Amino acid sequence: MEQLASWIAPIATTIAACMTAANVGTRVTGWGFVVFTIGSLAWTGYGATTGQPNLVWQNLFLIAVNLVGVWRWLGRRARLDEGARTAAEASERQQAPTLFPVSALTGTPLLSRTGETVGATVDAMARCRDGHIEYLVVGTGGVGGLGETLHALPWSSVSVEPDRIMTETRIDRLEPLDPSRWPARLGRGPDLEAGI
Structure with a gap:
């Protein structure tokens, strides 16, 4: 048991951290939180078999934290995402404006008209008065956010489909x-107006 736990614990924790x-x-x-839970269970077993009560108590607490993460991301957030997807699909079939979830404005690939990925949306800035989106913040380059360059893309230059x-x-x-x-507001240069 001790030998098995000594392998499972660090491997599961590393994989979960990456996920x-x-x-x-x-x-x-x-699912990263599920793997974290497996890692915490293995660390708890390892701590129990090697006489390390601090490791046991720490990982019992982490099991509780990880179970909250599982509920939040695979339970609550998954239900919210499903609800948003259902509303977007229903709006396409009805005589109503087509909807999309605003949460899709972050972390979604930004595509050119030819379907090539040209960046990833990082965030969006909207006006408080009427909720109109002023611009998207788009990240390009880098890996996992490290070394990326951010750009402000005017909302008028964006086309959104479900x-x-x-x-x-x-x-x-x-x-x-x-x-x-x-920026608080964007200038409109010739490149933006021409859409090039």
Whole structure:
């Protein structure tokens, strides 16, 4: 048991950390917490068989935290995502404006009209008065957010469909944003107006 737990615990913890840190979606994050729970159970077993009560108590607490993560991401968040998807699909079939979940504005690939991925949406800035989205913040380059360059893409340059976000604007022609100082409003340069 001790030998098995000594292998399972660090492997499960490492895999779970990669799954949750990647932030690639609700389901992957939720399953990351499931794997974290397995790791915490293994650490608890290892601590019990090697006489390390602090390790046991720490991981019993982490099991509770991880179970909250499982509920939050595979239970609550998955239900919310399903509700948003259902509303978007229903709006396509009815005589009503087509809807999309605003939560899709973060972490979704941004596509060119030819279907090529040109960046990933990081966030969106909206006006308090009427909820109109002023611009998307788009990340390009880098790996997992490290080394990425941020750009502000005017909402008028974006086309949204229920399952994708597209633009004709050349992201590489937009001025890079300072990650800690986003603009209050965007200027409209000739490249943006022309949609090139």
